[in-house]
Amino acid sequence: MFGKPTHHTRLFVTFVEEDLPLVRSIMTRLRADGAITVDYSLTTERFDAPESVYVRASLAGRIKRSTATLCLLGGSTLENPWVSWSLQATRELDRLLLAVPLAGTPTDEGARTIEELGGVFVGPRPDDIVRALTGDDAVRHRTHAVSR
Numbered sequence: 001m002f003g004k005p006t007h008h009t010r011l012f013v014t015f016v017e018e019d020l021p022l023v024r025s026i027m028t029r030l031r032a033d034g035a036i037t038v039d040y041s042l043t044t045e046r047f048d049a050p051e052s053v054y055v056r057a058s059l060a061g062r063i064k065r066s067t068a069t070l071c072l073l074g075g076s077t078l079e080n081p082w083v084s085w086s087l088q089a090t091r092e093l094d095r096l097l098l099a100v101p102l103a104g105t106p107t108d109e110g111a112r113t114i115e116e117l118g119g120v121f122v123g124p125r126p127d128d129i130v131r132a133l134t135g136d137d138a139v140r141h142r143t144h145a146v147s148r
Contacts, residue, residue, distance in 0.1 A: 009133050012066040012095075013040035014086040019074040022102050026072065029126045036130065039066060047081035056085065063089050068096035068133055071114070073106055078113055091117045098132050100124045 011030070015023045020042075027038050039062050045055050059082075063069060069090040077083050090097050097119030099106070106114070106121070114121065122132040 009035060009068075009130075010037040010039060010066045011129075011133075012063045012069045012086070012090075013038060013072065014069060014077075014083045015040070015072040016074060016077050016080045016083060017042055018076065019072055019102055022074075023072050026100070026124055026126075030129065032126075036126075036133075043082045047085070056089075059086060060089050060093070063095060064093050066095060068098055070129065071097065071099045071119070072102055073099050073110055073114070074102045078110055087113075087117050087119075096120075096133070098122050098129065100129070 013023070013027065023040070027040065030036050030038055043055055043059070045052050063086065069086060071077065071083065071087060087097065097114065097117055099114045099119050099121050100123065101110075101121065102124070111121075120132065122128045
């Protein structure tokens, strides 16, 4: 179906709850191929709560076990402290950061943030994501809108 990665590929996916319908659509299509394990969940714990240190430790382990982090970038994604933290952790753990703009092109601020973290933009189609994971630079920096 899509290009098969040469090794097991695990994606840690970060997003905000308001984008969940689009996230589910993308994740369903990614899982259908079977070449990628998708790791995502919504964190409802307050970022500054005392217990959040345990959540961050768990998320850091999940990011470390992943090949890359996929940020599904909606209008308010980068305002979420959990998303911001996971993007920083991705950089600190030296993992590939991919970003998919969910509605058109990212804002200037969003594009700048992703690029400062060493991330690349890819389209929302599974084959775009797989090609970026397998090193096909032709797909990188190409953006597509996902219709709502």
